[in-house]
Amino acid sequence: MSTDWLTSDQQRAWRSYLLGTTLLMDHLDRDLRERHDVSMPEYEILVRLSEADDHALRMAELAHAVKNSRSRITHTVARMERAGLVQRRQCPSDGRGVIACLTDAGYDTLETAAPDHVAAVRAGLIDVVAPEDLQALGRAFAAVAATLETGEPDPVLSPRSV
Amino acid sequence: MSTDWLTSDQQRAWRSYLLGTTLLMDHLDRDLRERHDVSMPEYEILVRLSEADDHALRMAELAHAVKNSRSRITHTVARMERAGLVQRRQCPSDGRGVIACLTDAGYDTLETAAPDHVAAVRAGLIDVVAPEDLQALGRAFAAVAATLETGEPDPVLSPRSV
DNA sequence: CGCAAAAAGTTGAAAACTAAACTAACTATC
DNA sequence: GATAGTTAGTTTAGTTTTCAACTTTTTGCG
8 A cells, every 4th residue: 555645745844843842842951951940741740649539549540541561650750759748658548559649848849849940831832822822732742642542452433523 | 019910711722732732742652662662752862863965963963953952962862872773973163062963863863753743643633633723833832942942043933844 | 281170971879750550449231 | 268360579691871081183383
């Protein structure tokens, strides 16, 4: 079967996305590290924990929320624990379970970093894009996520919105 | 100055993007590795080299093209050279220079992988997004890239055809 | 020319990430 | 209530990425 290549419009869009995403993520990560000594993935963990009840989540929930493997969450949380940002506790209802919980220092870090981070997201994305294009972008990636989430089998069967 | 938080629409768009991008890139990388034993970054290097005159580029040009650090390009190209995908040559006009050049095996790998990769890009992005949203997405990231692109204005907005 | 500064690449060690094997605890079934 | 099968999380080893230091060559300039 012969390949269905991208049209030049599609290719232009795809390449702009590849480039723009790389630059944007790179920039945001660097910015967080320089100013607040946290990486993007760490920042996302702080956010998820801060949004959770009691500022605490089971490791697996956390992993799922930020789309990391269990192994990776173990490593990252261990690092963050060493840095004093989170704390690990035994889960009372499940002997295997471990609960990651934001420390005060972790919460402070998030509170300090968040305004700068939001400003960077604005400066790098929100403010340079037309509002309707940003909405389109949101729709587009919601569709992407809907397609790719839920394990994997061929798409089209999972038309849920995120 | 008090923080200018995102509106809920903006936040929704931003989060969809974070999630969708993570899933998409992960998926594409995994797909390339499983089927063709190349990572996304390696694949991009193959693409850039294949588009260059004589299938060859100076290390720094390559680094710039794929937005990698010099160090990273050195390591990655070394790995790819070990795998037989590229070859390194001394640059005749500049004694410090090194030229990375696609081997036949590297070209073959690209030719074999490209249709699968394009199919994956279609299935994961192009085909699940409304055409006008894809155009918007392209515009959006072109703007992002233009904002963040450092150094010289580079012909980023007029990509060559694959 | 001669020499300081800059540029191109590489190196090596440390950090982060991945994958697979592993331990411990829970659940279902008979 | 034993035990096979899952699930949660960690560990270890191997790979990739980053960072800073380094070598070599080129460039700019007095």
